[in-house]
Amino acid sequence: MACSRTCSRILGLSLGTTALFAAAANTVLLFPNWDVTYLLRGLIGRHAMLGSGLWGGGLMVFTAATLISLMGWRYGCFSKSGPCRSMLTVLLSSGLALLGALICFITSGVALKDGPFCMFDVSSFNQTQAWKYGYPFKDLHTRNYLYDHSLWNSVCLEPFKAVVWHVCFFSALLCISLLQILLVVIHFISSFLGLFCSLCGK
Numbered sequence: 001m002a003c004s005r006t007c008s009r010i011l012g013l014s015l016g017t018t019a020l021f022a023a024a025a026n027t028v029l030l031f032p033n034w035d036v037t038y039l040l041r042g043l044i045g046r047h048a049m050l051g052s053g054l055w056g057g058g059l060m061v062f063t064a065a066t067l068i069s070l071m072g073w074r075y076g077c078f079s080k081s082g083p084c085r086s087m088l089t090v091l092l093s094s095g096l097a098l099l100g101a102l103i104c105f106i107t108s109g110v111a112l113k114d115g116p117f118c119m120f121d122v123s124s125f126n127q128t129q130a131w132k133y134g135y136p137f138k139d140l141h142t143r144n145y146l147y148d149h150s151l152w153n154s155v156c157l158e159p160f161k162a163v164v165w166h167v168c169f170f171s172a173l174l175c176i177s178l179l180q181i182l183l184v185v186i187h188f189i190s191s192f193l194g195l196f197c198s199l200c201g202k
Helices: 002-029 046-050 052-073 083-114 162-201
Strands: 118-121 131-134 156-158
Touching: 002 052, 002 162, 046 083, 052 083, 052 162, 083 162, 156 162
Parallel strands: none
Antiparallel strands: 118 131, 118 156
16 A cells, blocks of 8 residues: 555656646647737637636646645545545546546647637638638648648748647647546556555455
């Protein structure tokens, strides 16, 4: 059980750190090129505004990480927890972290698929030159913007480097949430084995 507690301490700290990174990455997405005017004008994409990195991969995972750490260090009400209580805490914390990480992972994947929210030229669709805000890559079935880097600077007119900003930070959120899912699975297996071994030892 000592090994299980040590694992809980390490995994709790690791999950807490990833939660802070997820929250930071989502926050940065609200300020393209560090410019607050897009947020004030309501010109931020729905995936960034959803804030899954803030409340999903961030707050939910951080809350679970705190529970896991407290259980590992045996603080407060966890100082004399029995096997049933420990298993219930493991299930609750793992479930909470897994749900938050999955929400963040799915949202980031959809965001990368749809592309950035930016101003683009719609003159190709009609004879008059016009610009509008939207998702220019969402209905682009012939070419995938993620692999065709020539589209990165030619389609989105504003914000500057919108595609790079979008791809970098949503890719970061995708990787962070994937790491969180992996850590949650490790925590669950470690705790379950620790509990099983302690019961067998008795």
